[in-house]
Structures are given as structure tokens and as C-alpha cells.
Amino acid sequence: MTVMTRALLTPVLRTLPWRALAGGGATALLLAGIPRMLSGAPDPWLGLISLRGAALALALGLAFLLDDPARHITSAVPVRRPLRVGLRVALALPGAALCWTAAVFLVPEEARPPVGALTLEAIATAVFALASAALIIQRSTATEPGVAVSTGLLSTAAAAFLLLPDGWALLVSPDDPRWTDTHERWAMLLTVALAVGTRACVEPLRAWRLGSFRGRAQQAAPL
């Protein structure tokens, strides 16, 4: 850990949107606990829906992770943005992972869907939320994209459930023959979201075209 990372650790920890993160985590646990709360035989369908709901709730909380009301004051500082964003993600990650693990174990084993596949869905949803927030920050002057991202995420989830054609379905049950194909699409979605998110974290607003000023800066001097 560099000296800079160590120095930033405490203040960045304090700038995290803890209420939104805790809200997302608590809702996720609550949703995952539904099958256990309901009496009767364990229902795999209910287990699947509960875990998907938990994944969405976690992602909704993480959508606020990049909210930074002081963004404009800190927009032109020498410490690079990827480090600051990376630190925020790294600080939130253990809590999110712990919460997801707890959510998985809250669902009774008999009702639990394949954990690996559902974890892939949860990671892709969370990365999609974070990439959307990073993209909004890169493309606008918004300081707190969380509300817009969470609204968009809810709409996207509803659209994915209701509108996607069979060939593009994302939300199918484990006994569906499309289960494997669907999770290949989830993996693809995760890859794209990771690439977009990483690219959007390079610089706030639009990216500087590196080297584009070389030489021309010299022309500016003798005005």
C-alpha cells in the first residue's frame, strides 16, 4: 500500500455513502430471508426470486458508491481519479461480498439456486450499476448520480424481465434449457460493463486525448 493510499484511506472511508450501502445490504438480507420466513416446503422458485432481488438491492446500494458532493472541488487534483475510485470500490467490496454470502446462506439449501451462476448475475448487476454511475460522472457535471442510476437500474431490470425476447433472455430458471446460454450473456454483460466502467474512470468529464497538445502548446506561448 502506497503512502498516498494510506493517507487517503480514512477520509475516503468517511466520504462513502454508508446509508445507501447499508440500506441496500439490509434490503438484500431481508429479501434473501423471505423463503425462510415463509412456512411450508422450500420453494426453489422463491429462492431464485429472493436471491435475484437481493442481488438487485445490493446493486441499488452500490449505485450510490461514486456519489461525491465535493466532486467539483476535487476535480483537478494531482491524485488520479482511478486511485480514488478504486479505493472507494475496494472499501465497499468486502462488505458487499459478505452481505451476498450471507444472503446466499439465508436461502434454505433445498431452495437455493446454483450459487455460482447467481453470483455471476449479482456481480454483473453491481458492475453495471457502478459503470453507469462512472459514465454519468464522466459525461456530465453531476456530483451524485446514485438516484439516476438506481432508477435506471430498476427500469432496466423490469425491462429485462418483461421485454427481452426469448433469444436474449437474462432471467430464466435453472431448469430452463437456456440457463447456460443465459449465463454466457451475463458473463458478456459483465465484461462490457467492466470495460466501460474502467474507461469511464480514467478522467472526469471527457477524456483528454493524450498527446494532442504536444507541440501546439509551444505555439501558445508567444501570443
Added chain:
Amino acid sequence: MSDLPTTPTVSASGLTLRYGGTAALDDVSVRLGEGVTGLLGPNGAGKTTLLRVLATAVPPDKGAFTVLGNDPGTTAGRQEVRRALGYLPQAPGFHPDFTAFEFVDYVAILKELTDRTARHREVRRVLDDVALSDVRGKRIKKLSGGMRQRVALAAALVGDPGFLVLDEPTVGLDPEQRMRFRELIARAGEGRTVLLSTHQTEDVAMLCHRVIVMVRGRVRFEGTPAELTARAAGRVWSSTERDPGAWAGWRTGTGSFRNVGEPPKDADLVEPTLEDGYLLTLDGEASEVAAA
């Protein structure tokens, strides 16, 4: 337009930046030297965009600039510019649960002041400079608007930057707070380059040794405040009735009308102010820009 800085610390040429079909900056060339330079212009003139470009918060589409000899078009150059920069944005936001000290300390870390003892000394120094020492342990959400602006100024001043970019720092302050802020900016301008965007011509008249007027993304005037005022010489007159031929006219506290424009013959000419010069430089653009 005399008195251009012979050794500019900030030099920009042909800066152009478009948002969709609108040119926020259209071939802007400026050069700034030590001291406070005022940036005037109506809403939508491109002042904030120019400041954000010079603060490296947003890259231009075209053009080039250097800050203290560094080219922000390269990664290393941009880092150097940011090390030499203090930026107070328009409507700065804060983490409300931080105290004034903690917030400035956070910005100091982001400015690469990693040595805790030296950094805390520097934070105390800037908080003292902006007269916030007494409330440094108070949470920002408990501070008044004027105090918050001073926290933002302290954050800009931390690390002793050579180039200070201030975007409308006196907006929303009461007259006493504005006067105090002027004092701070004047002091900050000693030995460094300050670019101050404002709607207040009094700020420019009292603080700035140079002034730039922007309209529709272009520089319309660059010179000294005296030169801007001189533009209105012989074009401001007093009358007992509102003069319909005046470009602008208003009733003053004495009951007479102050008119700005092309005076009629035998007009009772009065001493122009910087504001008169500014209004005549806009020449009707302000209302057009506002309407757009």
C-alpha cells in the same frame, strides 16, 4: 489593449469547446500574468467553461495552453499543472459531516501533501489565512454560506498553488462577507496568478489589474480596468428624463437618470464607471444571451 503580461504564467491559444451544437468556447486566446485578472461576461458567455478548461477539469476540443510552463495535453504535464493549481468551482459542494479542518486536510492529501505533520501545519495556515481558525473543528453543515465559501477558498489555497482559479466566489455573500472575501483574494493575488470569474464589476474594479470580457464564448475585451472604463468616456450622461435614445438608462438615488449609449448633443456627460464600460462592451448581448 495595452499592458499584456510580458512573461505570462498562463498562456492559451485558440481554445474551442463545443457542447452539442453550441460553442461554449470559440477560439479563445488569453494570457495571464501575476496578480488578479477578472473575467466578466453575461450568463452563458463561457466563463465557467474557460475556467474549467484552464483548471484541467475538462479538455478543450481544440487549442492549446500552458500553465507555469506545463502542457496539460500530456499526462505528466497535466499532473504538474494540477500540482500548481488551486481551484474554487462555482457552487462548490462539501462532505457535510467533515469539519472545516478535516475537509481542507482531505483536499491537501489529494494535493499530494502526505506528510501528516507538515500537512496539518499547512491546513492550519490556510484556515488562519481565511479567518476560520476559530471554527476549524465545526462540521461544515453547521457553517454559514460565507464560511463555507471560505472553506472552499482554503481548500483552493492549500499547498500554496501558483495559479488560482476562482469561479464566482462572492456569489450569495452579504456585503460584509464580500468585502472580507475581496481582502482574501487580493492577498492571494500577491505573488501568484489569480483568475477570478465574477458578475460583480465592483469586484473587478477593486481587485483586478487586468480584465477579460467574454460574450458568446469569445473574448470581446482584454485590458486593464481603466481601459474598460475608458470605453465609456463621453458615452454616459445625466438627464432629468429617461433618454429613449440611450442603450441603457436608470433612475438614480438623486432622482436624475443615468444614461449609457450614444449621447445627444449638449448632453450632461458624467464620469463613467467600469460597469458602464462593461455594459457598452456587451452592447446588447447580455439580454440576447440570457434569452438564448
